[in-house]
Amino acid sequence: MTHGHYEYRVMPFGLTNAPAVFQALINGVFQDLLGKGVIAYIDDILVYSTSMEEHVCHVQEVLTRLQRHHLYVKLEKCEFHRTTVTFLGYVIS
Numbered sequence: 364m365t366h367g368h369y370e371y372r373v374m375p376f377g378l379t380n381a382p383a384v385f386q387a388l389i390n391g392v393f394q395d396l397l398g399k400g401v402i403a404y405i406d407d408i409l410v411y412s413t414s415m416e417e418h419v420c421h422v423q424e425v426l427t428r429l430q431r432h433h434l435y436v437k438l439e440k441c442e443f444h445r446t447t448v449t450f451l452g453y454v455i456s
Contacts, residue, residue, distance in 0.1 A: 392432050393425070401425060402450070408436075409450045418444065 374385050382405055389403045400421040402409040410425055412418035422443065429436060442448055447456040 388432075392428050392434070396421075396424065404451060407451060409448070409455070411455075415444070 374381050386405055389405070389408075390397065393401050393403050393408075397403065400410060400412055400417070402411070408425060410418065410421045412421050426436075447454060449455075
């Protein structure tokens with residue numbers, strides 16, 4: 364076994380600072396969208412819009428930025444084009 368440089372490929376959330384570090388990353392990725400169509404809390408992202416056309420653009424931009432930063436979503440955990448969602452324990456419509 365060689366001893367060299369090691370790095371995590373995923374964030375180990377058992378570490379004390381992991382949530383704060385990940386939130387800072389997410390805030391940087393969506394900096395100009397936060398409060399303007401996007402709310403992000405750790406790994407929960409809410410995309411909201413006033414029209415379907417605007418919503419499609421917002422969703423595409425969010426997915427593009429995630430991909431650009433080598434972040435991914437699990438399709439089975441996603442909900443698209445919904446008028447009512449549960450976000451952080453609150454029902455939002």
